[in-house]
Each structure stands twice: as structure tokens, then as C-alpha cells.
Amino acid sequence: MKQVLFILGELSDADIDWLIQTGDRQELEPGTILISEGRPVDALYVLLDGALVVTISALEGRQIARLSSGDVVGEMSFIESRLPSATVQTLEKSVVLAVSRSQLSEKLQMDVGFAARFYRALAILLSSRLRGTVRQLSNSPDRTETETETAQIAQQRFDNLLERLKGNESA
Numbered sequence: 001m002k003q004v005l006f007i008l009g010e011l012s013d014a015d016i017d018w019l020i021q022t023g024d025r026q027e028l029e030p031g032t033i034l035i036s037e038g039r040p041v042d043a044l045y046v047l048l049d050g051a052l053v054v055t056i057s058a059l060e061g062r063q064i065a066r067l068s069s070g071d072v073v074g075e076m077s078f079i080e081s082r083l084p085s086a087t088v089q090t091l092e093k094s095v096v097l098a099v100s101r102s103q104l105s106e107k108l109q110m111d112v113g114f115a116a117r118f119y120r121a122l123a124i125l126l127s128s129r130l131r132g133t134v135r136q137l138s139n140s141p142d143r144t145e146t147e148t149e150t151a152q153i154a155q156q157r158f159d160n161l162l163e164r165l166k167g168n169e170s171a
Contacts, residue, residue: 002070003125004046005154008161010121015114016161018107023097025165028090034073035088041077043098046070048162050094056086066091070158075122078104097165 008016025048028034035041037057047069054065054073064086067073077084078101108115 002068002155002158003072003129004070004158005151006125006128007072007118007121007154008157009150009154010117010124011114011157012117015117016157018114019097019099020161020164020168022103022107023099025168026096026098028094028096030090030092030094032094033087033089034096035077035084035086037085037087038083041074041084041101043100044072044074044078044104045088046072046097046099048095048097048165050096051091052088052094053091054086054088061087072125074101075125079122097161 011019023046024043028050034045034052037055047067049069052067052071052073053063054067055061055063067088073088074084076082108118
């Protein structure tokens, strides 16, 4: 499932409005490095369109993941305040919504409700990622009915976010 759906499924419409107003929609060329392993991350990124590749130096730069529309990057370094353990770069022409680390941190400190929803969303995202890994290793079923319903609501919110950002592009 698209990672951003976990976030959008927990945030309010006002929270999403804030992300759209605050975030910077960036069109990136192939090969653009968003996150460099071992270097500070300036933003949390939502991939709106295109593809990203994740590599790590411990495996001699071998690709460990390919990300597509709806995936989120930079969240682990944001939560832990640690340097990233991987490099993320565009594989093709891509569009991201970059939410500045400093603006996000300020919003989290000033708006307790947003902070609760945001951190809950990240916890659910990371928990789901771990459950997905366990499912892969054990060949378990994919999702419960409640997870599917939440995913549908979140997908509608993501589609709405994309439409609104397209509208901002022409403004």
C-alpha cells in the first residue's frame, strides 16, 4: 500500500491543507539525490509522481528498494533525528512534495492535535512496514477489512491532494 495513505488516513482535512500550503512541490530530473546516506535530511518527501531508488553503501550501492507514487521518504531520520542510512534518488523524472523539516518541527510543537495525528500516522506506517516484512517471510494474508476501509479513505485523500497540487501548479 502507498505509504502516504497511512499518513492521510490519520490526518484531518485541515492538516492536509497545511501540508499543501507549506509543502514545496518540486519537479526533479532523473538522478537527482533527495537523501544522501550519512548526511542530514532537510525535508520529509512525498513522492507524487515518478520513481525513486534506495541504495546503501554497505551493499556497495546496490538497490534495496524502488519507490513509486505515494511513498514517503525521510520519515525515519525525522523521527530519530539520526543521519539517514540510505541514499534516495530519482530513477526517472519525478514530482515530490517536500515538507521542510524546520516547518514541520515548528507545526508539531505548536499544534498538539496535529502532532498526535502525525506521530500516530508515522507509527502506523512503520508498524505496517514491519508487518509487511513479516507477512512476506511467513506468506500470511495481506490486510484486514478495517485496514482496507482506511486505505480507501486515504486513497481518496491522496487523489484530492494530487488534484489540489495540480491546481496550485497553474496558479
